[in-house]
Amino acid sequence: MKFKILSVMCSLVVSCHAFAKEYHVNGANTSKGNGSIENPFQTIAQASKVLKAGDVCYIHEGTYYENISPKNSGTKKKPIIFTRYKDDIVIISATKPIANWEPYSGNIYKANNVNMVLGDGNNVYYNHKKMQIARWPNDSDDNEYSLDAKFIDKTKGTWSMSYISNLEIPNIDWTGGIIHYLGAHSGCSWERAITNYTPNLHRVHFKTLPDKWPFGKTHSPQRLENGHRGIFYLMNKLEVLDAPNEWFYDKQTKTLYFYAPNGEKPTKDIVEVATRSHTAQIYKNHIHVKGLNFFGGMITIKGNHNKITNCMVKHGAEKLITNLNGAALKDAAIQVLEGYHNSIEKCVLEHGTLNGLYLDRDAENTTVKNNIVQYFNTIGIHAHLLNSSGARNKIIRNSFYGSARDGVKVTGDDSEFAYNHVQKCLISGADGGLFYVTGRSIPKNIEVHHNWFHDAYSDDNHAGKKATGIYLDNNAAGYIVHHNVVWDVEWAGLHFNWNAIKNEIYNNTFWNVGKPEEAVINSWVPKRNGVQTNVEDNILYNNFSDVRPWWDSGDGKKYRVDEKEFKGKEADNDFKNNEQYAKRPFLVEEGKLFMPFKDASVIDKGLKIKNITNNTKGKAPDLGAYEFGGQAWVPGVNWTPKHFAWTPGSDYKKLNTSSLK
Known part of the structure; x- marks a missing residue:
């Protein structure tokens, strides 16, 4: 009996292994194939239909203009695997190559019978680099972050919630084009289809913006800030296709116009257009995708x-x-x-x-x-x-x-x-952070620890200087922020807003966070019942910074939070054991960055905090993000x-x- 049971179990094991198969896909195969290495499938879709738990799909070198979409699920012990064959380079692409170019005008060429059906998702790629839809003014530096935009006219009557003006706008019919706009607040851009153009006023019209955020008085021409009412550029007209990298698609005639980067006929290099939104849709369970490239x-x-x-x-x-x-x-x-x-x-x-x-x-x-x-x-x-x-x-x-x-x-x-x-x-925007969240004053129990946050500032002169490190914006609550380093930002290392409550800020290092006269911590809080309030019930221990004010708050006009509020009976927050230093107390050499100097004043000056300062090496925890003698x-x-x-x-x-x- 025992022998029979053992025989049955062995048979089951053999049967299970027998069901797990290897399938091969090679787009170079001239036949549809059967999935074997000798006669592979032509497409990944063929494999996806037959793959079952434990099966492996080996994809051979090439570009596959299709979508990975498995039809079955794997299991915990037997996942379905899509991977490359050996070290082959495999690209799964949501594009289609375009050939048969002919001259149009100067360095501009055109291709006929091109189907670009994605609307706002239409794109042209040249050697796997995204090209620029035809625009005015031109993208002069080939950098999408630097907007190369114009300021809208700001005098009364030249702008509204449904039009903007600028005397430099070229006098073509902009109807059907697109305006890209970033307001003076610089917090959020928007784009609108142009519905009409008034030549004598150099004015483009669009559907009236909603009177609500993010538009309203925040991100629209209504907002006057930093000396202007917003910047813009215009797109999607053949008449402004005049520079390398630009393209325009005429959906009525299905004609694509393109000015290649080198100005030559685009035949030697790959030109592709977007045809699908996806390269993979994994709507099953226990699917593993390894070593592939997606474009x-x-x-x-x-x-x-x-x-x-x-x-x-x-x-x-x-x-x-x-x-x-x-x-x-x-x-x-x-x-x-x-x-x-x-x-x-x-x-x-x-x-x-x-x-x-x-x-x-x-x-x-x-x-x-x-x-x-x-x-x-x-x-x-x-x-x-x-x-x-x-x-x-x-x-x-x-x-x-x-x-x-x-x-x-x-x-x-x-x-x-x-x-x-x-x-x-915050390369071209403002009022944001390297780490940015909002909330509902309900503690989230989110731990943010042992991170570096640095380099937050706008590269252009249109934006307000409001780029911070860790930004716990409107009503953020329950963030445990410890052992992080924030440096080289233009607007505070830490920011609280509105009812930001019950956040715990321990053992962080803040250095060069904004102008020297500006604070380490900023808050925007309104007056309530005529009384200026502050964010509440936040704990801040064992942090250090360079010398500057610790905390500024207000609702447009700043007031400075002083030690009395930190420590007095009216204190809204528990602010304890935080220090500032005129000279940096840490190393900047490679391999030891931010580690305290020997005998630095931050050593052993911290308070013990449960589950936070567990790696203490001395008599007490050190201040800041690094422990002397530690990692x-x-x-x-x-x-x-x-x-x-x-x-x-x-x-x-x-x-x-x-x-x-």
Whole structure:
């Protein structure tokens, strides 16, 4: 009997292994194939139809103009795997190559019978670089973050909520074009279809803006700030196609016009147009995607226990925001819209007008670890390098670089944001932060620790100087912020607004955060019942900074919070054991950055805090983010990208410490 049972069990094991198969895909095959290595499938879609739990799909070298969309789920022990064959370079593209170009005018060429059906998502790529829709004035420096825009006329009668004027606007019929506008407050851009043009007034008209945020009196010509009422440029007319990299699509005749970067006929190099919004839609469970490259479209996950590992996504979320009635879109290079225990690890995400990574509120227990995410939110709305609103998400050891507005946003209950490097944000916007959140005065229990936040300032002269480090904006509550370093920002290291309550700020280092006369901490709070109030019930211990005011508050006119409010009976916040130093008490040399000098005055001067200062090396914790004799921790990715289709930009490795010396 025992022998029979053992025989049956062995048979079951053999049968289970027999069901797990390897399938091969090679677009170079001249037949549809059967999935074997000798006769591979032509398309990934063929494999997706037959893959079952435990199966592996090996994709051979080439570019595949299709979408990874598995039809079945894997299991915990037997996931379905999509991966490259050996070290082959595999690109999954949401584009289509365009050939058969003919001269149009000068250096401009045209291609007929081109179907561009994505509307605001239409794009043209040249050698895998996004080109510029025809515009005035031209993008003179080939940099999407520097807007190369014009100021609107600001005298009475030259602007309204439905038109703007500027005497330099070329006198062509702008009807059907698009206006891109960034207001004087510089917090959020918008785009509108142009409905009419008045030549003698050089005035473009558009549908009346809503009288509500983000428009209203905040992001519209009604707002006069920084000496102007906003900047703009105009797009999408053939008459202004006059510079390298520009294109225009006539949807009536299905004709694409293009001025190639070198001005030559675009035949030697690859020209592609966007044809789909996605490169992968993972709507099943236990799907693993490894070692692939994705171009021109998003990866969307709706499922559980899926993994994206060692992949590169380039130009994943590129679109205009014409007639958007809000301030944000979910579109991202990788977006997890729902599901549990999904993970994104050791990936490179580069270039997008919108978000890099987006984890929606129904995406819980997600792990985002060791990724490079750079050059997103070029369009300047409320988009981010990472936006995470799901509960219990862990964002660990990532490198984030480059955003027109905010850097990262984490608002999901019980989440963790740790050992990340966030830099170079608020490039063309203002009133934001490298770490930016809002809330409802309900504590979220979100831990933000052991991160570097630096380089937040606008590169242009239109924006208000309002770029901060850690921004706990309207009613943010329950953030435990400890052992972070914030430096080289133009507007405070830490910012509270409105009813920001019950936040805990421990052992952070703030250095060179704004002008010397400006405070480390800023708040915007209104008067209530005629009495000036402040944010409440926040705890701030063991932090240090260079010498400057500690705290400014107010509702337009600042008042300075002094030691009496910190310590007196009327204190709104528990502010204790924070110090300032005229000379930096830490090292700036490589491998020891921010570590205290030997005998520095920060050593052993901290208060013990449960679950926060557990790694004390001396008699008491040190002030600030680093412990003398402890680990000289360095945040961000700890691996080198290799074997991708494109060489990643190196900006994520930058470390500007000149202002610290």
